[in-house]
Amino acid sequence: MNIENIIQPFIKKFPGDFSGNPMQRNTPKVLFSTIAPAGFDQPRLIAFNRKLSEEIGLGTFTETDLNFLVGNQLPENIKTYATAYAGHQFGNWAGQLGDGRAILAGEITGDSGERNEIQWKGAGATPYSRHADGRAVLRSSVREYLMSEAMFHLGIPTTRALSLAFTGEEVVRDMMYNGNPELEKGAVVIRTAESFLRFGHFELMSAQQEYKTLHELADFTIENYYKEITSEGEQKYKDFFEKVCRRTADLMVEWYRVGFVHGVMNTDNMSVLGLTIDYGPYSMMDEYDLNFTPNTTDLPGRRYAFGKQGQVSQWNLWQLANALHPLIKDEKFLEEILNDYGSYFWETHDRMLCRKFGFDQLLTSDEKFFTSWQGLMQDLQLDYTLFFNRLENYDESTELKKQFENASYTFLNDEDLTRLQEFIENYQHRLEKNIISREKSLELMARTNPKFILRNYLLYQCIEEINAGKTEMLEKLTRALEHPYQELYPEFSSKRPSGYDDISGCSTLSCSS
Structure with missing residues (x-):
């Protein structure tokens, strides 16, 4: 691989701690700390994403590249580091946080000019590990590797995964936090993204009143990742915030389209580029349930439940607005953008639902139709993905129960089937209002509704x-x-x-x- 081409503009731009000390500590006034990966004596490759490697300019893999994939024997031009950020976790201010299991190598430019950061996850402790070891276990590493790639191929903005490898170590974890720790196999993932910048990076600088660095961080982000912004002065930061809001809303709608539940939408897990980031206790939706949360830590409040992700993203954007207030003094503007967020989100969401149903336009009557559909899904415990697959292939000549019984997590009695039949009839009447043909409608459904989700x-x-x-x-x-x-x-x-x-x-x- 062409790892010698990795560059490090971030640490050249911002104040950092070059001590290389992995012990947990506060690092005020800096955005990163240099830290070397732990190094592993007996690594073993599990998977390598050849297509991605070629796309981002790293080229083909050889056996000698395994050491790089787990953070061993790095080139002299690479100074590895972890970034500091802050955040609100489950609605509460958590103060300084940071990359506790992630270590950045830098970034590489692909053949077509796109830039991607390269980051190890699970390669050892950093100053931001909060008394943890910075390692990762196999199960979480497999989940991140596969799900980030699944989201990419679904067409959803996301970080991606380059490699998955055993470290040769065993790591102690209490998986359910119930006092029963066990030894598990250790692993390292290399993940990539245009940038791993989070809401929390801006929150940290603002909370520490490091306004000069906050200003430089915003300029750096705009110049590198929002090049379409050409305005100057305060308007530049207004345009930036508005675009972050739009990207975030668009991302939430995409999550709803495929039934993705993140599970831990803290502000430090929110990308300022509108990417899905940090695959922890996530889940794809099985039976449709607006109150479903896959994260045991989120019980019983269910702050990050499936149906609340749009609302929570807006709350998180309020925190970003507070962080950017030193750059955007216009409070009325910030309030207007955030108040408009809900309207934009719901209109975009409902247009997405139209595509899932094969409707070519959003009608005022569709709100009632969607509400009826949601009630049906929850009451009959219908599988989110399978329901739309069945709807796409609905055949009037085939018994209704036969078509849908394997898409429900409960027994469908006569009353349920009557209700389902009434919905199908209403759906067919709604299809009659389409301008496009049924053939085009089915093509729209096929492009919108996945046949495979990573359950x-x-x-x-x-x-x-x-x-x-x-x-x-x-x-x-x-x-x-x-x-x-x-x-x-x-x-x-x-x-x-x-x-x-x-x-x-x-x-x-x-x-x-």
Whole structure:
């Protein structure tokens, strides 16, 4: 790989701590600390994303590159570092945080000029590890590697995964925080993104009243990642904030489109580029439930439940607005942008739902239709993905129960089937209001509704197999997630088996790595 081409403009631009001390500590007035990866004696490659490597300009993989993939034997031109940021966690100010398990190598420019940061996750402790070891275990690493790539192929803005490797170590983790720690296999993921800048980077500088650095950070972000902004002075920062709001709203709508639940939408897990970042206790939606949260830490309040993600993203943007207030003194402007967020989000959301149903336009009557649909989904415990697949292939000549019973997590009685039939009739009447043909309508549905989603029980099976030294499931899932709008493997196009309902890692997860 062409790792010698990695450059480090971030640490050349901002104040940092060059002590290389991995011990946890506060690092006021700086945005990063240099730190070397821990290094691992017996690494073993599990997966390498060849297509991504070529796309971002790293080229092909050779056996000698394994050391780089786990942070060993780095080139002299690379000074590795972790960034500091702050954040609100579960609605509470948490103060200084930072990259506790992530270490940045720098960035590389691809053949077409795009820039990507390269980052290890699980390569050792940093000053921001908060008494943790900075390691990662196999299960969380597999989940990040596969899900970030699944989201990319679904067409959703996201960080991506370059490699997955065993470290050769065993790591102690209490997976469910219940006082039962166990030894697990350690692993490292390399992930990439145009930038890993978060809301929390801006919150930290603002909270510390480091306004000069805040100003420079905003300029750096605009100049590198929002090049379409050409305004000057305060208007430049206004345009920046407005665009961050739009990108965030668009991202939330995309999550709703495919049924993705992040699980831990703290402000430090929000990208200022509108990317899905930090794949921890996430889940794809099985049975439709607006109150579903996959994160055991989020119980019983369910702050980050599926149906609240739009609302929470707006709350997080309020915190970003507070952080940017030293640059944008116009409080009325900030309030207007944030108040308009809801209107933009819901209109974009409802237009997305129109595409899922194959409607070519949003009508005023659709609000009532969508509300009726949501009630039906929840009451009949219908699978979010399978419902739309069944709707796309609905056949009047086939018994209704036969078409939908395998898309429900409950027994469909006569009353349920009557209700479902009434909905189908209303849906068909709504389709008659389309201007486009039914053929075009079905094409719209096919482009919008995935045939394959990376369900937690499939990830669980894959992790179990890798632990047992097998990679067939990993390879099969990788092929499937690269073509989510096709049905490559019919066995993956089924609801979660009941045997996985109460298994940790399938229905619910913790924030533990």
